[in-house]
Amino acid sequence: MSTTPDHSLTQIDRSFRLEPTIPLCQTDLPLDWYQDEFKPYAEEFLALPDRDPATVLAYLDRYIIPAMDHFGDSLLLLAHFYMGGEIVKLIEHYGGGVADSYKLALMARESPEKKVIVESAVHFMAEAIAILANDDQQVWITNPKAGCTMEMLAKDDAVEPVADQLLERYGDELTVIAYMNTSGRIKAIAGRTNGAVCTSSNAHLVMRWALDQGKRILFVPDQHLGRNTAAKLGVPEDQVLTLPDPRGPIRLDDSEIDGGLAALDRAKVILWGSFCGVHTIFTPEMVGYWKSRGRTVLVHPESPLETVLESDGSGSTDYLWRAVMEAPSGSSFAIGTEGHFVRNAREQGALRGVDVVHLAEIPGSVSAGCGCATMSRNDPPHLAGMLDLLRKGEAPEINRVLAGDSIDETTMRRDRLDAGERAELIVQSKRSLEQMISIVEQSQS
Ligand code: SF4
Secondary structure, eight states, X not given: OOSSOTTOGGGSOTTOOOOSSOOTTOOOOOGGGXXXXXXXXXXXXXXXXXXXXXHHXXXXXXXXXXXXXXXXXXXXXXXXXXXXXXXXXXXXXXXXXXXXXXXXXTHHHHOTTOOEEEEESOHHHHHHHHHHSOTTOEEEESOTTOOOHHHHTTOHHHHHHHHHHHHHHHGXXXXXXXXXXXXXXXXXXXXXXXXXEXXXXXXXXXXXXXXXXXXXXXXXXXXXXXXXXXXHTTOOGGGEEEOSOTTSOOOOSTTTSTTXXXXXXXXXXXXXXXXXXXXXXXXXXXXXXXXXXXXXXXXXXXXXXXXXXXXXXXXXXXXHHHHHHTXXXXXXXXXXXXXXXXXXXXXXXXXXXXXXXXXXXXXXXXXXXXXXXXXXXXXXXXXHHHHHHHHTTOOOGGGBOOTTOEEOTTTOOEEOOOHHXXXXXXXXXXXXXXXXXXXXHHHHO
């Protein structure tokens, strides 16, 4: 596979305009949010007179071009579709790759000549790249505080005790499906239970694969993606059970489980209770508002089931992007997903005569256009600083991503496994990632 996604943003007009003011949900970060090593780059950025492309690119060129000259073809810059529009365009401007989480995960493995991989997205994505990387490939993240709120509610110390209780009750019948938005430690639990990783583009394939084996599934962490996928596959509602709030300890007994242990025993799909704050704002009323105005409404499957059922279609960022880019001129959409993605789709759609609005942009909504704030903690100063520090051999070790690293996104305290534990984790988490790849490849053959 090419490192350039097949629906990449390479069509972006290189004379793009950065917004004159930073858009909603992506403000300049305060200086004290930067690591000490990054503060000089942030101070310089914050002192720039404006955010015009010429100004920002002149600033970035001073650091990025020497790093590109230094590392040559061994350097790979990556970003996710959900990044603020500026970072997506900047990564592309400097020849990097922009993709969804499935394609990002494969980037290192499919580009063995890339030895220094710099990711401007969330930590779990960088870790997935690191799990599949060869030993001579280094993965760095521009801001280790770029976490995912959904993943934060599914740390291994919360999930593992529940998985153990379920394994004790159901033995080999239980398998764990880990959404890509999990740490390597959770992906390793999936590997240990002969399960698989999934993304929103292939969750239906992975869940079908497990159900066809007669498995009982623990789906971690997104309850909405799990519920939507089960509904899409026709799993009866009474065979889908959501575990209690993951913010507290979970005991599997009659008093804690909704419907008691009898309901648990009936369930073929057991959902971890986490969610994405960006996607759970979407309501059936928003869908109705835009449909009544003639728009096609598409949503991401991290949205609630009732919203998905009302919409005209649901799918991954890849699906949403293609829908807009392949629609005939004159089409109009309301898209329910991360705000920066919708803004990029709106800009690119407009070039083709396709009109896009954000699903939450209805009268009275306070959330219109909101993006993933944690992912957007990767900004131009982080990119400039990371590349300059790498070139000088002074990159902070905390920005290096190894399989099994667990980061507290608030304090940036990192728990790193020892070499033996890490080797074991790589075996198990790679197993679950490769199982997903195998399921996807079989579906395409
Ligand atoms: S959009 Fe939601 S699920 Fe995606 S990285 Fe951000 S918080 Fe996590």
